[in-house]
Amino acid sequence: MSEYKNTTRIIGDVNSGLLVVYKKLGETPLQCLDRIRKELPQYGQAVLSYAGRLDPLASGLLLVLVGEENKNRNKYLNLPKSYEFYVLWGISTDTFDPLGLVSAITSVAITEKQVLDITKSFEGLFLQEYPAFSSRTVNGTPLFQLAREGRLTDIDLPKKEVVIKSIDLLSHSFISAGELLNKVQEMILCVSGDFRQDLILNKWQEVLSGSGDIFYISKMRVSAESGLYVRALVNAFGAKVSCGALAFGIDRITLGEYHF
Numbered sequence: 001m002s003e004y005k006n007t008t009r010i011i012g013d014v015n016s017g018l019l020v021v022y023k024k025l026g027e028t029p030l031q032c033l034d035r036i037r038k039e040l041p042q043y044g045q046a047v048l049s050y051a052g053r054l055d056p057l058a059s060g061l062l063l064v065l066v067g068e069e070n071k072n073r074n075k076y077l078n079l080p081k082s083y084e085f086y087v088l089w090g091i092s093t094d095t096f097d098p099l100g101l102v103s104a105i106t107s108v109a110i111t112e113k114q115v116l117d118i119t120k121s122f123e124g125l126f127l128q129e130y131p132a133f134s135s136r137t138v139n140g141t142p143l144f145q146l147a148r149e150g151r152l153t154d155i156d157l158p159k160k161e162v163v164i165k166s167i168d169l170l171s172h173s174f175i176s177a178g179e180l181l182n183k184v185q186e187m188i189l190c191v192s193g194d195f196r197q198d199l200i201l202n203k204w205q206e207v208l209s210g211s212g213d214i215f216y217i218s219k220m221r222v223s224a225e226s227g228l229y230v231r232a233l234v235n236a237f238g239a240k241v242s243c244g245a246l247a248f249g250i251d252r253i254t255l256g257e258y259h260f
Contacts, residue, residue: 014046016068023062026190029053051076056191060252079256082223089216092244095133096231098184102203107213108243112172119167126162128232163225170219177211
């Protein structure tokens with residue numbers, strides 16, 4: 001994951017404009033807006049919203065619409081995006097990232113060549129199944145609400161075709177179970193709000209404490225048209241090799257023409 005960029009690029013003014021903001025790890029988009037209002041007092045009373053949300057464990061570029069620019073939301077929602085992200089092989093959770101309950105764990109030695117073969121097969125048209133813990137709605141109800149209420153069996157998870165332009169492998173390494181547990185704890189503890197943190201941490205500790213296993217991690221970059229959930233893509237990687245995988249850190253680096 002990239003270091004927090006303590007910068008906000010201002011385009012326009014408090015009446016109509018854009019703020020190109022770096023959302024920090026652990027923040028929700030709404031918490032990011034609250035922080036911006038404190039850091040930039042001139043926007044304290046302005047109407048602010050964001051175009052294209054990021055999960056609490058995703059960081060990176062967030063476009064904040066200011067004032068009259070909120071009327072132009074649709075033109076920002078369909079912009080292409082690129083992300084850098086980490087794939088943790090051999091572990092699955094119900095959220096497809098560390099902020100979820102571990103559902104399966106397999107210490108598997110996966111080679112760089114295998115990773116390249118897997119990921120390149122996803123370039124082009126990708127039929128994405130939305131993560132159960134996401135803001136996508138079904139009959140007006142967000143999937144994450146249905147998941148928390150145990151009502152997912154009542155529906156078919158929605159799918160969407162997404163165009164993936166390219167996937168590049170940047171590095172491939174491994175991490176011990178002990179190091180992994182420390183990193184997971186750091187990530188989860190930086191998230192505020194009700195995200196089942198205690199339950200999730202206890203499960204991670206249960207499966208990793210005292211383990212001598214090692215797990216492989218791949219750093220990647222993906223460029224795609226609008227609509228991609230990186231978590232869903234990584235989960236599909238894991239299903240492809242039947243070992244499970246989760247998104248262990250996501251950083252949005254571009255959104256259309258906007259970047260840092």
